[in-house]
Amino acid sequence: MRFVATLFRNLWRHRAVERDLDEEVRAHFELLVDEYRATGMEEAAARRAARLEFGGTGQVKDAVRDVRPGIWLEHFWQDLRYALRTVRRSPGFGVTAVVCLAVGIAAATGLFSIVNAALLHPFPFADSNRIVSLGLIDKGKPRALSVTVPQLVALQQSDVLNGAFLPRTVGR
Amino acid sequence: MSRRETTPLRSRCMNSACGRMWSASRRRRPPDHGVGITRRIQQITRGTFDVKPGSLFPALHRLEERGWLASQWGESENRRRAKYYMLTAVGRREVDAELTNWPRIVTAIGWAIKATS
Numbered sequence: 001m002r003f004v005a006t007l008f009r010n011l012w013r014h015r016a017v018e019r020d021l022d023e024e025v026r027a028h029f030e031l032l033v034d035e036y037r038a039t040g041m042e043e044a045a046a047r048r049a050a051r052l053e054f055g056g057t058g059q060v061k062d063a064v065r066d067v068r069p070g071i072w073l074e075h076f077w078q079d080l081r082y083a084l085r086t087v088r089r090s091p092g093f094g095v096t097a098v099v100c101l102a103v104g105i106a107a108a109t110g111l112f113s114i115v116n117a118a119l120l121h122p123f124p125f126a127d128s129n130r131i132v133s134l135g136l137i138d139k140g141k142p143r144a145l146s147v148t149v150p151q152l153v154a155l156q157q158s159d160v161l162n163g164a165f166l167p168r169t170v171g172r
Numbered sequence: 173m174s175r176r177e178t179t180p181l182r183s184r185c186m187n188s189a190c191g192r193m194w195s196a197s198r199r200r201r202p203p204d205h206g207v208g209i210t211r212r213i214q215q216i217t218r219g220t221f222d223v224k225p226g227s228l229f230p231a232l233h234r235l236e237e238r239g240w241l242a243s244q245w246g247e248s249e250n251r252r253r254a255k256y257y258m259l260t261a262v263g264r265r266e267v268d269a270e271l272t273n274w275p276r277i278v279t280a281i282g283w284a285i286k287a288t289s
Contacts, residue, residue, distance in 0.1 A: 003237075006237050020255075023253075023255075024206070024229075024255045025225075025229070027205075027206075027252065027253055027254045027255060028205070028206045028207060028225060028229075028254070030252055031205065031206070031207040031248060031252060031254060032207055034250055034252065035207065053224070053225075054224075054225050055224055055225060055226050056226075059226055060225045060226050060229050061229075063226055063227075063229060063230040064229045064230050064233045066230065067230045067233050067234040067237065068233070068237065069237060
């Protein structure tokens with residue numbers, strides 16, 4: 001529950017959270033300066049000593065940002081905006097990238113469908129490309145008739161229909 | 173600040189340890205700001221732990237996100253605005269739990285070192 005609350009605060013009140021961090025860092029720094037000044041240092045020397053002790057303010061703030069919940073969302077958003085900016089600046093590059101991706105994905109999926117059908121899931125009979133299905137169509141009747149065994153034998157023996165068979169591959 | 177007994181430890185993995193150490197020392201104390209916390213840790217560890225803001229800030233914020241600490245803006249002794257941190261009820265409970273475990277951890281690490289050296 002608390003996690004959700006802080007996540008919400010970090011994302012929706014981003015500016016306020018950042019301002020607070022800014023102020024906290026500055027306040028910490030000023031307290032350090034005060035401390036060094038109290039030891040009798042000159043203003044400039046005190047500031048230098050405080051800066052030395054504090055280290056880089058940017059790094060400190062980054063370290064704090066990294067422990068916030070929702071930092072990944074923030075990073076994702078930043079990346080997305082950066083990408084969009086880049087594309088807008090050089091549309092040619094964007095189009096090229098999209099076309100490359102489209103062609104690449106199409107080629108890969110196309111090739112995979114062939115491999116999938118031919119190698120991974122071949123029809124479970126020998127010489128499956130020679131298997132045909134037979135059917136008879138009676139003109140005027142709505143449905144095809146099935147072929148009986150005697151009809152098949154008769155067809156095989158006669159040469160009337162030589163070359164007239166329309167082979168049709170049987171799907172699974 | 174007291175005299176240093178050893179060179180300060182500054183490893184990054186001490187981050188949350190610092191927060192906890194300070195929390196433990198804070199068991200029954202008023203809120204304190206970042207610089208105060210740093211000085212307090214230096215003092216109670218006799219200079220062993222010199223916590224830089226780069227470690228202190230993330231540790232405090234992590235403990236606050238976790239609900240162990242609460243913070244509020246206040247004014248320091250020399251009338252400067254500063255953010256003050258204090259233990260919450262949850263934090264106090266967690267510190268008590270850690271304090272019970274700590275001697276066991278120390279003893280166990282002692283055994284481990286003795287066994288491998």
